[in-house]
Amino acid sequence: MHLQFIDYLIICLYFVFVLGIGFFIKNRVKTSNDFLMSGRSIPMWITSLAFISANLGAQEVLGMAASGAKYGIMTNHFYWMGAIPAMVFLGIFMMPFYYGSKARSVPEYLAKRFDEKTRGFNAITFAVMTIFSSGISLYALALLFQVILGWKFEFSVFLASGIVLAYTFLGGLTSAVYNEVLQFFLIVLGIAPLVYMGLHQVGGWDGVVARLPDSMTHAWKYMGDASDNPMGVNLWQMGMGLCFVLSFGYWCTDFLVVQRAMVARNMRAAQNTPLVAAFPKMLMPFIVIVPGLIAAVLMKEAGSGYEIPLTNGVTNYNMVLPSLLNHFYPSGVLGVGLTALFASFMSGMAGNVTAFNTVWTYDIYQSYLNPGRSDRHYLQMGRLATVFGIIASIGTAYLARGFNNIMDFLQLVFGFVNAPLFATFALGMFWKRSTGHGAFYGLVGGTAAAALTYNLTTAEGNGGAIAHLHVFRSAMAQSFMVAIVAFVSCFVLTVVISLCTRPKDKESLVGLVYSLTPRPVRDQVAWYRRPVSLGIVVLVLTLILNLIFL
Amino acid sequence: MKKLLDLRFVIGFFFLLVGLCLFAGSFLMQPDPGKTESVNRWCGLLYMLFAAVMLLLWRFGRDRSSESES
Numbered sequence: 001m002h003l004q005f006i007d008y009l010i011i012c013l014y015f016v017f018v019l020g021i022g023f024f025i026k027n028r029v030k031t032s033n034d035f036l037m038s039g040r041s042i043p044m045w046i047t048s049l050a051f052i053s054a055n056l057g058a059q060e061v062l063g064m065a066a067s068g069a070k071y072g073i074m075t076n077h078f079y080w081m082g083a084i085p086a087m088v089f090l091g092i093f094m095m096p097f098y099y100g101s102k103a104r105s106v107p108e109y110l111a112k113r114f115d116e117k118t119r120g121f122n123a124i125t126f127a128v129m130t131i132f133s134s135g136i137s138l139y140a141l142a143l144l145f146q147v148i149l150g151w152k153f154e155f156s157v158f159l160a161s162g163i164v165l166a167y168t169f170l171g172g173l174t175s176a177v178y179n180e181v182l183q184f185f186l187i188v189l190g191i192a193p194l195v196y197m198g199l200h201q202v203g204g205w206d207g208v209v210a211r212l213p214d215s216m217t218h219a220w221k222y223m224g225d226a227s228d229n230p231m232g233v234n235l236w237q238m239g240m241g242l243c244f245v246l247s248f249g250y251w252c253t254d255f256l257v258v259q260r261a262m263v264a265r266n267m268r269a270a271q272n273t274p275l276v277a278a279f280p281k282m283l284m285p286f287i288v289i290v291p292g293l294i295a296a297v298l299m300k301e302a303g304s305g306y307e308i309p310l311t312n313g314v315t316n317y318n319m320v321l322p323s324l325l326n327h328f329y330p331s332g333v334l335g336v337g338l339t340a341l342f343a344s345f346m347s348g349m350a351g352n353v354t355a356f357n358t359v360w361t362y363d364i365y366q367s368y369l370n371p372g373r374s375d376r377h378y379l380q381m382g383r384l385a386t387v388f389g390i391i392a393s394i395g396t397a398y399l400a401r402g403f404n405n406i407m408d409f410l411q412l413v414f415g416f417v418n419a420p421l422f423a424t425f426a427l428g429m430f431w432k433r434s435t436g437h438g439a440f441y442g443l444v445g446g447t448a449a450a451a452l453t454y455n456l457t458t459a460e461g462n463g464g465a466i467a468h469l470h471v472f473r474s475a476m477a478q479s480f481m482v483a484i485v486a487f488v489s490c491f492v493l494t495v496v497i498s499l500c501t502r503p504k505d506k507e508s509l510v511g512l513v514y515s516l517t518p519r520p521v522r523d524q525v526a527w528y529r530r531p532v533s534l535g536i537v538v539l540v541l542t543l544i545l546n547l548i549f550l
Numbered sequence: 551m552k553k554l555l556d557l558r559f560v561i562g563f564f565f566l567l568v569g570l571c572l573f574a575g576s577f578l579m580q581p582d583p584g585k586t587e588s589v590n591r592w593c594g595l596l597y598m599l600f601a602a603v604m605l606l607l608w609r610f611g612r613d614r615s616s617e618s619e620s
Contacts, residue, residue: 004579006571006572006575006579009571010568010571013564013567013568013571014564017560017564020560021555021560024555025555028555046557178555178557178560181557181561182557182560182561182564185561185565185600189565189596189597189600193589193592193593193596197589305584328585328589329585329589330581330582330585330589330590331575331579331582332571332572332575332576332579332589332590332593332594333572333589333590333593336568336572336593336597
């Protein structure tokens with residue numbers, strides 16, 4: 001890929017704008033609340049777009065196109081079933097407790113609802129996860145730009161981390177959120193022309209359907225048996241593993257995305273954030289997954305001039321999107337497409353670092369290490385945590401470069417830790433009898449169950465370190481089953497241990513548990529602006545989309 | 551927190567500049583082999599149209615907040 005002056009001009013323009021945003025916001029940051037929580041003053045349209053954009057890192061953008069090329073339209077399940085229902089649930093049922101409890105973070109909610117050890121477990125595991133995620137984003141960015149542009153690894157690492165450090169240090173969370181929204185529009189407007197041009201070349205959706213196997217153009221038809229579809233998962237594994245456990249475990253409990261709703265201006269905006277975000281979210285498959293299908297069709301067409309690049313003789317599906325950009329775009333728009341990729345990597349990094357510095361400052365430093373200091377002190381600590389987060393991310397990027405398997409290892413550990421979380425939160429918010437001991441040991445037990453399940457089973461050469469009790473058809477099927485086991489283990493353990501231990505007084509749980517919290521009066525809000533109405537519309541539209549691509 | 555920077559203006563201005571670069575570049579640059587400059591031209595127009603929408607929303611939002619303050 002050879003860039004011309006106009007491509008570099010567009011990339012530089014983007015850098016100037018992101019740094020400018022940080023610079024202009026700097027003077028508005030006076031307190032730790034301003035820096036770490038945006039003063040809870042962000043308009044809803046911004047929190048909504050940031051909510052989905054925080055998740056729209058380049059690994060997702062590249063990964064979804066790759067999955068689209070490998071598995072076809074079934075990849076949509078990660079959006080229409082694996083995100084939308086959980087987002088609706090979060091908005092209607094969980095945000096009143098996250099926002100209403102005045103918790104500044106998800107771990108802080110756990111402290112209020114349960115106890116400090118539960119907060120500590122979640123805070124420490126989350127803090128470590130975000131730093132490693134940020135480093136992996138940085139590593140993946142540097143590797144990609146080394147391959148497609150010939151940029152030196154070190155150049156990409158220090159350029160990206162320097163820019164992210166600058167705008168997050170200056171403007172804090174607000175800066176990160178604003179850049180996430182800019183990134184969202186860059187991705188949509190940068191890739192949409194590619195989708196249009198690609199579909200035009202292959203003859204539209206009818207052309208895609210005519211050239212690809214039936215199992216790649218239907219989302220549900222071949223889910224009866226794992227051997228019938230390219231993903232190698234069945235309905236039970238998809239429904240329970242992805243659509244329930246992993247989906248709710250991520251969208252309802254991961255502070256990186258939930259934080260974007262928690263910084264809204266008021267309760268209604270906080271509730272509506274994930275609901276409004278669901279509308280663009282349900283359309284994102286047409287931007288990120290359809291390119292993969294286009295690539296799969298072009299590969300079959302002799303004379304198309306397109307091939308998915310190989311790495312060490314093996315098809316490298318992660319290169320689908322960059323290679324399509326190079327195939328269709330002339331210099332100019334190519335610069336926009338590459339800027340979109342750059343932006344998504346950097347935003348993924350910034351989102352992780354800003355989530356890290358909030359959890360570090362409030363949940364670890366202020367709670368355990370140095371309580372009772374002035375707000376100015378915690379503001380300075382938030383800024384220091386940002387610097388530390390970036391440095392640690394650079395270190396992780398080099399670690400991943402030296403030990404490539406560490407990326408897969410870390411992704412695995414994240415899965416073990418995330419999988420049981422929703423059980424803890426669900427029981428915490430909807431069962432007043434659950435206790436801190438139940439929550440903590442449930443979480444630990446669920447995580448251990450996930451690790452055990454993985455090491456007792458195998459799939460595509462992975463797992464089975466202890467025994468080979470079962471062989472899954474695909475790594476995806478294995479990860480879904482690991483998630484199911486982790487959730488069920490955490491749920492059962494939490495219930496059993498809670499029944500054997502003493503709960504908190506009911507008075508202390510008001511505002512934290514559904515049955516003990518008065519419902520807000522919404523007479524003054526028109527019915528069509530209420531969260532429940534919005535949620536119903538979202539679910540109906542999602543159902544229609546599923547039926548269209550049945 | 552004091553009044554925030556209006557993001558609609560920032561996004562509109564960014565895409566206006568990018569759109570202008572692409573549109574102007576489509577006339578000034580040599581086309582890449584096998585590709586047409588009309589892609590840059592149409593994308594440039596698309597981005598400038600999007601920019602116009604964002605800037606109108608910014609202006610409309612600014613007028614509404616001025617009215618509510620007065």
